[in-house]
Amino acid sequence: MELDFRKNPALLSQVIDAMADGVFTVDLAGQFASWSAGAERITGWSRDEIVGQPCATLEGPGCKGFGKIAELLADPRGRDGIQDEECRIVSKDGRPLHLLGNLRLLRDPDSRVRGAVGTFADLTAWVVQQAPAPRAESEQCERYAGLVGRSKPMLEVLRRIELAAQSDVSTLLRGESGTGKELAARAIHGLSARSSRQFVAINVAAVPESLLESELFGHMRGSFTGAVRDKQGVFEEASGGTLFLDEIGELPPALQAKLLRVLQERRVRRVGDSREIEVDVRLVCATHRNLKERIEHGQFREDFYYRVRVFEIELPPLRERRLDIPLLAQHFVDELAPKYKKSVRGLTREALECLVEAPWPGNVRELRNAIEHALVVVTGERVALIDLPTEVREARDLLRGERVPSNLPPAAVAERATIASALDRTRWNRTVTADLLGISRMTLWKKMKKYGLT
Numbered sequence: 001m002e003l004d005f006r007k008n009p010a011l012l013s014q015v016i017d018a019m020a021d022g023v024f025t026v027d028l029a030g031q032f033a034s035w036s037a038g039a040e041r042i043t044g045w046s047r048d049e050i051v052g053q054p055c056a057t058l059e060g061p062g063c064k065g066f067g068k069i070a071e072l073l074a075d076p077r078g079r080d081g082i083q084d085e086e087c088r089i090v091s092k093d094g095r096p097l098h099l100l101g102n103l104r105l106l107r108d109p110d111s112r113v114r115g116a117v118g119t120f121a122d123l124t125a126w127v128v129q130q131a132p133a134p135r136a137e138s139e140q141c142e143r144y145a146g147l148v149g150r151s152k153p154m155l156e157v158l159r160r161i162e163l164a165a166q167s168d169v170s171t172l173l174r175g176e177s178g179t180g181k182e183l184a185a186r187a188i189h190g191l192s193a194r195s196s197r198q199f200v201a202i203n204v205a206a207v208p209e210s211l212l213e214s215e216l217f218g219h220m221r222g223s224f225t226g227a228v229r230d231k232q233g234v235f236e237e238a239s240g241g242t243l244f245l246d247e248i249g250e251l252p253p254a255l256q257a258k259l260l261r262v263l264q265e266r267r268v269r270r271v272g273d274s275r276e277i278e279v280d281v282r283l284v285c286a287t288h289r290n291l292k293e294r295i296e297h298g299q300f301r302e303d304f305y306y307r308v309r310v311f312e313i314e315l316p317p318l319r320e321r322r323l324d325i326p327l328l329a330q331h332f333v334d335e336l337a338p339k340y341k342k343s344v345r346g347l348t349r350e351a352l353e354c355l356v357e358a359p360w361p362g363n364v365r366e367l368r369n370a371i372e373h374a375l376v377v378v379t380g381e382r383v384a385l386i387d388l389p390t391e392v393r394e395a396r397d398l399l400r401g402e403r404v405p406s407n408l409p410p411a412a413v414a415e416r417a418t419i420a421s422a423l424d425r426t427r428w429n430r431t432v433t434a435d436l437l438g439i440s441r442m443t444l445w446k447k448m449k450k451y452g453l454t
Contacts, residue, residue, distance in 0.1 A: 016036050016037075016038075017036055017037035017038065018037075018429060018432075019036065019038050019119075020038055020121075020426045020429060020432060021038050021042075021119045021120060021121045022035075022036055022038045022039030022040075022041075022042050022043070022099075022119060022120045022121075022122075023036040023038060023039060023117070023118070023119050024036065024039055024050075024117070024118050024119075025106075025115055025116065025117045025118075026055060026069055026070075026073065026115055026116045026117075026118065027114075027115045028073055028113070028114065028115055029070075030054055030055050030056075030069060030070025030073055030074070031052055031053060031054055031055070032050045032051050032052065032053055032055065033051065033115065034047075034051065035047045035050045035051055039120070042091075042097070042099075042120070042122045043058070043089065043091050043092065043097065044091045044092030044093055045058075045091075045092050049092075054070065055067060055069045055070050056070065058089045059087075059089065066087060066089070068082060068085070069082070069103060069116060069118070072103070072105070072116070073105075073113065073115070073116060076105060076113055079105075080104060080105055081102065081103045081104040081105050081116065082101070082102065082103040082118075083102055084100060084101075084102065085100070085101045085102070085103070086098070086099070086100055087099045087100075087101055087120070096124070096151065096152075096323045097122060097124050098122075098123045098124045099120040099121065099122060099123065099124075100120065100121050100123050101118055101119065101120035101121075102118065102119055102120075103116050103117070103118035103119075104116065104117055104118075124323075124356070144158055144161065144183075144187040144190075145183050145184075145186035145187040145190055146180075146183050146186075147161075147180055147183050147184065147187055148324065148327055148328050148331045149321060149324040149327065149328070150323065150324060150327060151321040151322075151323040151324045153316040153320055153321050154316065154321055154324055157184065157313060157314075157315060157316070158187075160311075160313045161184055161187050161188055161191065161313065162191060163311070164188045164311050164313065165187075165188050165189075165190075165191035165192040166192075168192075168194075168282045169310045169311045170263070170282075170283045170284075170285070170307065170308050170309070170310045170311070171185075171188060171283075171284045171285070171310070171311045171312070171313065172248075172284075172285050172286070172287070172308055172309040172310075172311070172312045172313070173185060173284065173285065173286040173287075173312075173313050173314075173315060174286070174287060174288070174312060174313070174314045174315065175286075175288065175314060175315030175316070175317070176288055176315075176317050176363055177288050177362070177363065177365070178318075178362045178363035178364055178365030178366055179315035179316065179317060179318070179363045179364060180315055180363075180364050181246065181286040181315055182201060182244065182246060182286070184313060184315060185199075185201070185242070185244040185284040185286065186199060186244075188242070188284055189241070189242040189244075189282075189284070192242070192282065194240065194241050194242055194282055197240040197241030197242075198237060198238050198239075198240065198241035198242070199238070199241055199242050199244065200234050200237050200238035200241065200242070200243050200244065201243075201244040201246065202215060202216075202234050202243075202244070202245060202246065203246040203247055204245055204246065204247055204248060204250055204251050205246075205247035205250035206247075209252055212251075212252070212255060213255060213258070213271055214227075214231065214233065214271050215233060215234060216233050216234055216235060216255070216259070216268075217233040217235060217258075217262070217268045217269060217270055217271065218230070218231050218232045218233030218235075218236055218268070218270040218271070219231050219233075219270050219271035219272055219273075220270050220271065220272035220273045221272075222272065223270075223271045223272025223273075224271065224272070227271075227272070230270075231270075233268060233270065235262065235268045235279045235281055236268065236277060236279060238279075238281050239279045239280050239281055240280055240281075241281070241282070242281070242282045242283075242284060243281045243282070243283055243284070244284045244285075244286070245283065245284070245285045245286070246285075246286045247286065247287060247288070247289075248285040248286065248287050248308060249287040249288070249289030249291055249294060249300065250289075253298075253299070253300070253301060256300070256301045256304040257301065257304070259304065260301070260303060260304045260307055262279075263283065263307055263308075264307075266278060266279055266280065266281075267279065283308065285308045285309075291305055291309070292305075317360070317363055318360040318363045318364055318366075318367060319359060319360055322356055325352075325355050325356050325367070326352055326355075326356070328364060328367055328368075329347055329352065329355055329367065329371060330346055330347070332367070332368050332371040332372070333345075333346060333347065333371060333375070333383065336371060336372050336375050337375055339375075340375045340376060342375055342378060343381060344375060344378055344380075344381060344382065344383060345381050345382060346382050346383070347382055347383040347384075348382045348383065348384045348385065350384065350385040350418060351374075351382075351383050351384055351385045351387065351388055354385055354388060354392065354393055354396050355367065355370070355388070355392070357396045358392050358395050358396040359395050359396075369389075370388055370389050370392050371383070373387075373388070373389045374387040374388050374389075385418070397420070415447070415451075416447075416451040416453070418437075419433075419437065419444070419447055419448065419451065419453060420451075420453055422436050422437055423448075423453065430444055430445065430448075
């Protein structure tokens with residue numbers, strides 16, 4: 001087989017389709033004329049869906065990466081192309097993609113522009129802020145009580161937090177465990193007119209049912225065994241400020257009725273007292289439960305549900321906001337590195353790629369714990385793949401459908417992860433991967449077999 005594509009032009013399309021990067025051409029009208037297999041793999045958009053469409057079709061929010069191509073073709077002004085252009089687009093399945101592209105104008109023998117050819121690489125898995133966060137970003141993190149994110153779901157959360165903060169409306173925060181519901185509650189309080197007063201938080205699921213009424217409303221001395229003095233409840237303590245009731249779905253129905261009356265009358269009565277005390281509290285509740293299902297099963301009062309859920313904010317799980325993972329990881333590195341006296345600047349590409357691909361059932365809390373673990377064991381300036389917890393690496397591999405050999409020594413685990421990362425970057429092209437790793441194709445094949453990379 002003739003492998004010199006200059007001698008065998010028919011080979012050129014095969015060469016282009018074998019490339020890991022996306023390759024495309026554009027006509028003078030700024031419409032896609034061709035779209036390689038690599039471009040299909042990266043974006044999910046097929047040739048049939050893209051060819052003939054304007055370049056701006058692929059533009060993402062706040063980005064004119066592809067749109068600039070038509071502008072350049074319309075008015076080259078002596079330029080030959082576009083170099084190292086960063087562009088954000090949305091894949092066919094809705095995932096945000098971060099691309100790095102290059103473009104060259106195509107000219108005929110008379111130097112007239114006839115179109116353009118471009119390439120782009122997928123940088124989504126390892127885009128990370130290597131430098132300290134810009135001042136504006138740091139201020140935003142402080143403004144929202146540590147909530148970090150620039151993905152579309154997270155921007156919607158921040159927008160609704162600001163809306164909730166503009167009034168004293170009862171707010172319900174829904175989301176899986178570890179998504180940052182208490183941080184959202186603190187952000188609502190911090191942005192509200194009550195920010196100078198108390199923020200009081202209580203997890204109702206963590207308090208025994210026999211003591212919960214006392215914790216909420218307080219008690220008088222001698223009202224029950226062990227009540228040796230008068231005690232304020234959290235409603236009194238939070239008066240003038242914000243009260244955050246976490247895991248409100250676990251509240252017993254009898255207490256739901258009492259709490260409903262407190263919210264309506266704005267008065268509490270301590271256990272063992274005949275007097276009522278006036279309170280001024282803004283209530284924010286949170287749950288990971290489906291409260292409508294609990295209503296159907298008689299475990300949650302419908303009238304109480306509508307009283308605490310006047311305004312609702314849903315915190316997305318981390319798997320639905322993977323675009324934020326690099327930003328969150330760097331934020332936790334910056335926050336925790338001084339605690340462990342480590343001069344860590346960021347993460348390696350392999351480590352960041354693993355974090356982006358991991359399933360994260362524990363959401364942001366689990367990610368923070370993983371970074372903290374890494375900072376305990378890291379020895380260099382960057383957190384490497386081997387520094388991440390074993391369960392995170394194995395969960396990522398399991399999600400990929402890979403069989404991970406057990407009892408591998410640390411050096412072999414690191415080598416396996418490096419090979420897996422290189423294979424992903426080249427879309428599992430073994431020839432290109434071997435060149436990237438500086439080994440022969442046969443050696444790569446043997447290592448893939450050894451490590452279960454199939």
